[in-house]
Amino acid sequence: MxxxxxxxxxxxxxxxxxxxxxxxxxxxxxxxxxxxxxxxxxxxxxxxxxxxxxxxxxxxxxxxxxxxxxxxxxxxxxxxxxxxxxxxxxxxxxxxxxxxxxxxxxxxxxxxxxxxxxxxxxxxxxxxxxxxxxxxxxxxxxxxxxxxxxxxxxxxxxxxxxxxxxxxxxxxxxxxxxxxxxxxxxxxxxxxxxxxxxxxxxxxxxxxxxxxxxxxxxxxxxxxxxxxxxxxxxxxxxxxxPDRKSIIASRSFGQPVLKLDHMREAVVAYVSRAAEKLRRQRLATAHLVVFIETNPFKPADPQRHVTCPAHLPVATSDTGRLAGAAVLALESIWRDGYRYKKAGVMLLGLVPAARVSGGLFDRPDTEASIARMRAMDMLNRRFGRDTVALAGGGVRRPWKLRRERLSNRYTTCWEELLEVPRPGTDVRV
DNA sequence: TCTGGGGTCCTAGGACCC
DNA sequence: TCTGGGGTCCTAGGACCC
Structure with missing residues (x-):
């Protein structure tokens, strides 16, 4: 230097x-x-x-x-x-x-x-x-x-x-x-x-x-x-x-999005753009995050700011597979009644594509990570998204989440989920 | 009922940049 | 009516394992 x-x-x-x-x-x-x-x-x-x-x-x-x-x-x-x-x-x-x-x-x-x-x-x-x-x-x-x-x-x-x-x-x-x-x-x-x-x-x-x-x-x-x-x-x-560590595709909407159908289209378009960048850099991923947000410049509107991770069994740069996972993630966090102003997709855990095509995982932690995500998906399906499995496989109950997350921007999201639990939700794991 | 320490992984959030 | 999009690094803290 x-x-x-x-x-x-x-x-x-x-x-x-x-x-x-x-x-x-x-x-x-x-x-x-x-x-x-x-x-x-x-x-x-x-x-x-x-x-x-x-x-x-x-x-x-x-x-x-x-x-x-x-x-x-x-x-x-x-x-x-x-x-x-x-x-x-x-x-x-x-x-x-x-x-x-x-x-x-x-x-x-x-x-x-x-x-x-x-x-x-x-x-x-x-x-x-x-x-x-x-x-x-x-x-x-x-x-x-x-x-x-x-x-x-x-x-x-x-x-x-x-x-x-x-x-x-x-x-x-x-x-x-x-x-x-x-x-x-x-x-x-x-x-x-x-x-x-x-x-x-x-x-x-x-x-x-x-x-x-x-x-x-x-x-x-x-x-x-x-x-x-x-x-x-x-x-x-x-x-x-250095190799990219993440790739984001996101946009603010000219008009707020109110319908899941429209949001789905937008998310697929983002995945398509992100996957294109991914392929251009000869990378692949098994890990992505979808996020949707309301307009923070309108505090009088009900606010919601949610992210949802999604994992695939193997790393890929295929738009269809990534989009499928992203749409499932979107549907799991979607709630009507909000004026969504921005959305996006972030690709994480990027690995060299060549090694993926050989069937190898580049990162030693990938398999463990996938196993954990599968467990989390299972829990979410069974108990609804109010139950959150964290790193290491532990499970926490939402009241705890709520207590810990006052003062950051995810608070609203979790509190709303708590106030309107889904039918059949059981958090006593 | 009480109850250790160290290491590692993961997530989330803060702060910054252009 | 209308307020960007794409990144990085660091740190704190929870949870696990042994």
Whole structure:
């Protein structure tokens, strides 16, 4: 984990992609909306200058946007994925140490370029723009956390020309003093509130805090932040792309879903999308979770938020088999009388498909896990879903569940199930 | 009626990221 | 009427086994 590192970040990535093929959008305020045109997920500089916030719901701001002459686009993820791949190919040529961090960001290891860091970065920047049309900013520093901050500084400061290096302690302190805690990579609202409660109000306070104290109170992740801010690298470049651990397909509905039939169709569609991703990555699974949710923005409506796991006897990437299991799971948790606003399917326990086709389980715990799930299914069938079998094969009664789960989002679900027990339910196992 | 300690697995939830 | 979708890591705690 030797620095220095560069963080290359595409400017306003989705908005920049939209502009590429519609030059008339140049120099205009442009925003890109999420699925269902729900809320703003990207803004051009001109749109930012108009004070348009990230994440604002479009239906609340539509009139204002029209008044301001803001150009609005629905999102086109295929285009963004394609442009991302092009940018990454160019970046990879600028360093042998290279990590794709997100759709629009990459870390580069710049060991060996110490004598010409900024020059190299400016060359990179102009090359990416020339070959792809996407403007990028580059932050350079001895650690990843500082490189992220350097990147922010490059974007904020017009005079930087899109490149900022924080290689000296003096430069680091100058930059750190200009930002807030929440501007640091890995620190958001909750953590910064807790840090401020113990007197750590600014990035420099965190850098100078006692690492042991931080570890005790805030965990190992925040402790690493302290070292990273001091220029001691704790976060290595992840050059090997690790295997996926889960795959999600989910959507919010434009209109609430009231009927099981409609929900079934939606769930099958999600499984189909998720299974496609699964096959593309040559993976398979025997374990999935279905979830359905009501609209949390309408607290006056009855709320329900339920998940249900489903297990197959062998890992597969076959849409039909996965969909069959998912639909059974859905039916077991379905209740009429709610306005469901969101649903989805999560595939877990992913294993390499090749080994599955040979009839082998990749994970030694898979068989035991399936045996437990079978027992749980049996219990659920016999006693209704009020009885829940947990890891290790134990069985708990719902009153216990209820007592333990006050204060989290599943409370409602379980309490409702308790209030309206199914006929024949017997929880005295 | 009282009643151990250590290890492991699993689930759920919190917090964060883009 | 209308508020994204897709991920990761860490931790706490229950339950099992020996």
């Amino acid at each position: 030797s620095g220095p590192f560069a963080l290359v970040d595409c400017n306003n990535f989705y908005a920049s992609c939209e502009r590429l093929f519609q030059p008339e959008l140049r120099d205009k305020p442009v925003v890109v909306l999420s699925n269902n045109d729900g809320c703003v997920i990207a803004r051009s500089n001109e749109a930012k200058a108009l004070g348009i916030e990230m994440g604002v719901p479009w239906h609340l701001t539509r009139e204002r946007f029209e008044r301001l002459g803001v150009i609005v686009r629905s999102s086109n993820y295929t285009l963004y994925g394609d442009m991302s791949a092009r940018v990454m190919r160019v970046l990879a040529a600028f360093s042998p140490q290279f990590e794709v961090y997100s759709i629009d960001e990459a870390f580069l290891g710049l060991g060996g370029f110490e004598d010409r860091l900024e020059h190299h970065a400016r060359h990179l920047r102009s090359t990416v723009y020339q070959w792809t049309g996407i403007p990028v900013s580059v932050g350079i520093a001895p650690t990843k956390v500082l490189a992220k901050l350097a990147n922010k500084a490059a974007k904020k400061d017009q005079a930087s020309g899109g490149v900022r290096a924080l290689m000296t302690v003096a430069d680091q302190e100058e930059a750190l003093s200009r930002f807030q805690l929440q501007d640091l990579w890995g620190i958001a609202g909750r953590l910064s509130a807790r840090l401020q409660a113990v007197g750590i109000n600014r990035p420099l306070d965190l850098r100078d805090a006692d690492p042991r104290f931080i570890r005790e109170r805030f965990g190992v992740v925040t402790e690493r932040m302290v070292y990273e801010l001091r220029g001691i690298s704790c976060l290595a470049l992840d050059e090997v792309v």
